[in-house]
Amino acid sequence: MTIDRELPTGRLVEVWGDTADTTHLAWSIVLGVGISVPAFLLANRGLVAWVSSPELAKAYAMLAGLAGCVLAGLICALLFKPKRTVVEGHQADLGWRLEVLTQLAEQHGGLGSVADLPPAVISEMNALEIYDLFNDFETAPLAGRLSNATPGADSPAPDRRAVAASVQGA
Amino acid sequence: MDPALLNQIFYAGMMGLIGAIVFAAIGLVSGTDETTTLAPLTLLVVLLGVPPEGVFTFFLAGAVAKHMTHAVPTALLGIPGDTMATPLLQDCNVLRNLGVPHIALRKMVSGSLIAAFVAVPLAVLFAVMLAPLGPVITKAAPWIFLAAAVLIAYFSAGRWASVGVLVPFVVLIIALQTLTAKYNVKLSISYFLGIAIGPLVADLFSLISPADRQRMRRDKARTFQLAPDVKGWSGYFPNPFKVLDRRQTAWTLATATISSATFVFSPVAMTVVLGELVGSRVKHAYHRLTTVLSARNGVTEATYIAEALIPLIAFGLPLSPVAAGPAAPLFNAPPRFTVDVAAGTSHNLHNLLSHGEFLGYGLLAVVLAALVSYPFAMNYARSAALFVSRKVSHEAIIATFIGLIFVISIWEGQFLGLLVITTMGLIGGLLSRTLGFNSGVQFMGYYTAVLSVPAIIKWLG
Numbered sequence: 001m002t003i004d005r006e007l008p009t010g011r012l013v014e015v016w017g018d019t020a021d022t023t024h025l026a027w028s029i030v031l032g033v034g035i036s037v038p039a040f041l042l043a044n045r046g047l048v049a050w051v052s053s054p055e056l057a058k059a060y061a062m063l064a065g066l067a068g069c070v071l072a073g074l075i076c077a078l079l080f081k082p083k084r085t086v087v088e089g090h091q092a093d094l095g096w097r098l099e100v101l102t103q104l105a106e107q108h109g110g111l112g113s114v115a116d117l118p119p120a121v122i123s124e125m126n127a128l129e130i131y132d133l134f135n136d137f138e139t140a141p142l143a144g145r146l147s148n149a150t151p152g153a154d155s156p157a158p159d160r161r162a163v164a165a166s167v168q169g170a
Numbered sequence: 171m172d173p174a175l176l177n178q179i180f181y182a183g184m185m186g187l188i189g190a191i192v193f194a195a196i197g198l199v200s201g202t203d204e205t206t207t208l209a210p211l212t213l214l215v216v217l218l219g220v221p222p223e224g225v226f227t228f229f230l231a232g233a234v235a236k237h238m239t240h241a242v243p244t245a246l247l248g249i250p251g252d253t254m255a256t257p258l259l260q261d262c263n264v265l266r267n268l269g270v271p272h273i274a275l276r277k278m279v280s281g282s283l284i285a286a287f288v289a290v291p292l293a294v295l296f297a298v299m300l301a302p303l304g305p306v307i308t309k310a311a312p313w314i315f316l317a318a319a320v321l322i323a324y325f326s327a328g329r330w331a332s333v334g335v336l337v338p339f340v341v342l343i344i345a346l347q348t349l350t351a352k353y354n355v356k357l358s359i360s361y362f363l364g365i366a367i368g369p370l371v372a373d374l375f376s377l378i379s380p381a382d383r384q385r386m387r388r389d390k391a392r393t394f395q396l397a398p399d400v401k402g403w404s405g406y407f408p409n410p411f412k413v414l415d416r417r418q419t420a421w422t423l424a425t426a427t428i429s430s431a432t433f434v435f436s437p438v439a440m441t442v443v444l445g446e447l448v449g450s451r452v453k454h455a456y457h458r459l460t461t462v463l464s465a466r467n468g469v470t471e472a473t474y475i476a477e478a479l480i481p482l483i484a485f486g487l488p489l490s491p492v493a494a495g496p497a498a499p500l501f502n503a504p505p506r507f508t509v510d511v512a513a514g515t516s517h518n519l520h521n522l523l524s525h526g527e528f529l530g531y532g533l534l535a536v537v538l539a540a541l542v543s544y545p546f547a548m549n550y551a552r553s554a555a556l557f558v559s560r561k562v563s564h565e566a567i568i569a570t571f572i573g574l575i576f577v578i579s580i581w582e583g584q585f586l587g588l589l590v591i592t593t594m595g596l597i598g599g600l601l602s603r604t605l606g607f608n609s610g611v612q613f614m615g616y617y618t619a620v621l622s623v624p625a626i627i628k629w630l631g
Contacts, residue, residue: 055505063218069573084391097267
């Protein structure tokens with residue numbers, strides 16, 4: 001492990017769908033193999049004398065090996081903190097919501113009309129406080145609403161494209 | 171009631187309960203593919219000598235429970251819970267940006283619950299209808315596997331490239347089998363576990379390579395936003411028919427029925443196609459999003475159940491991507507369960523349980539999964555998502571899975587097992603990443619090598 005000269009942020013990589021630190025990852029692999037494989041091999045040796053059939057002994061050894069995997073995972077979870085930033089209590093602001101509506105309106109099928117909705121859905125949307133959002137979006141012109149919703153935004157249009165693209169690409 | 175039967179039901183119930191609890195927890199951890207978790211644990215249960223009904227209930231309760239809780243990271247954090255959850259991600263993100271991710275979650279979990287209860291009896295019914303064809307199918311199995319492999323390859327992202335890649339991929343498997351046979355080692359789970367874990371193996375090799383490492387570098391940690399929760403009911407067990415409106419229930423039932431009947435296709439493909447069908451029939455965007463999500467998660471549940479159950483009950487041969495992958499130990503777990511296509515015989519759950527038992531224990535599994543997973547996902551989703559994202563690092567998940575592939579491969583074939591799992595993982599992972607030759611096609615490729623190739627060689631004389 002001679003990566004100390006690097007800044008910790010320089011060690012972040014995306015592996016298998018999430019971010020990890022390369023040094024931590026290397027140690028995790030060492031621990032994962034180093035705990036589970038000996039657990040399996042030792043159990044395999046030790047159990048033959050105790051269990052009636054060799055097949056069953058091997059199955060119990062596998063159980064010991066899998067327990068070793070979980071133990072390695074627990075140790076790594078204690079040693080290495082997640083490389084994720086979780087922001088709590090995010091209440092979607094109006095600007096963000098309108099971007100979504102714009103994107104929905106551009107999609108195949110369009111936004112549709114609240115007049116088509118069954119009563120059950122209308123009351124559900126009312127409870128979520130998004131009925132008026134959809135209703136207003138249908139009637140009011142888009143450009144004025146967007147600049148009202150995001151005051152100070154210099155160019156809402158390219159911004160909107162960017163959000164739409166990020167949602168689409170996810 | 172007969173005390174022996176009561177004893178059996180009790181035992182199966184206990185195994186189902188264990189399966190439901192273990193896999194409800196695993197479902198919360200994103201990236202835990204079904205094959206890498208369900209297959210090894212089911213294999214373990216088989217080899218420990220658990221009676222057939224216990225094995226079956228364990229597997230099914232685990233699969234159903236996992237497909238409910240996989241909605242938690244998908245809806246609340248925007249990370250797919252597993253492979254089956256990826257088609258749901260886009261609509262989930264839209265609802266998350268609207269500020270109502272908990273609605274996405276509840277619609278998905280309720281859709282899944284309703285679909286599971288429909289899928290078990292339907293799958294048994296379809297299997298009973300197909301069962302008379304059993305002898306014909308068993309006889310023609312090598313060719314059916316070949317046709318299914320080509321069909322599933324064509325419907326993967328790689329299209330004709332995947333169909334073409336099947337040939338060298340099958341050759342690779344035959345080559346590896348010939349190699350291990352020289353040392354009297356016969357492997358099966360190492361192949362499909364290698365295929366399932368392939369993307370991780372390929373990523374780790376990329377990481378060591380200076381040429382490919384730059385692509386994977388990130389300058390900061392990923393940010394996830396977790397919205398506040400709003401509980402819309404009192405009590406512990408919300409009524410799924412109240413969470414979904416009538417049209418959503420109807421669509422969920424309809425798509426679950428269709429996907430229960432079509433068992434040879436990739437479950438991910440079925441989820442996408444049926445979701446599009448539902449989406450085109452709902453006019454309003456919000457209603458469309460929530461309806462598509464309930465139907466899609468219902469389809470993930472129903473296809474999974476049907477793809478595992480129909481081939482198992484009707485033929486005893488792993489004739490679908492799910493049966494060939496995550497459910498493989500129900501068909502083939504030597505020395506206890508075996509499949510011999512050349513002789514047209516099998517000795518596995520197909521022979522050990524009756525149709526009535528499949529139905530009864532299947533429903534028992536769904537009830538247990540519903541009791542464990544459904545209220546948990548509905549009530550504690552937010553705190554569970556927060557706990558997993560804050561406490562369980564990706565490194566810890568990778569450590570567990572690296573340990574898993576070492577233990578399973580060494581268990582099956584010592585050093586040769588490790589060689590095979592690494593080779594399959596690396597080649598399969600790279601082919602999946604670059605050509606869209608996904609793991610579903612690769613599972614079928616494995617069975618083509620094992621079952622179809624001997625028949626082709628014989629036919630060619």
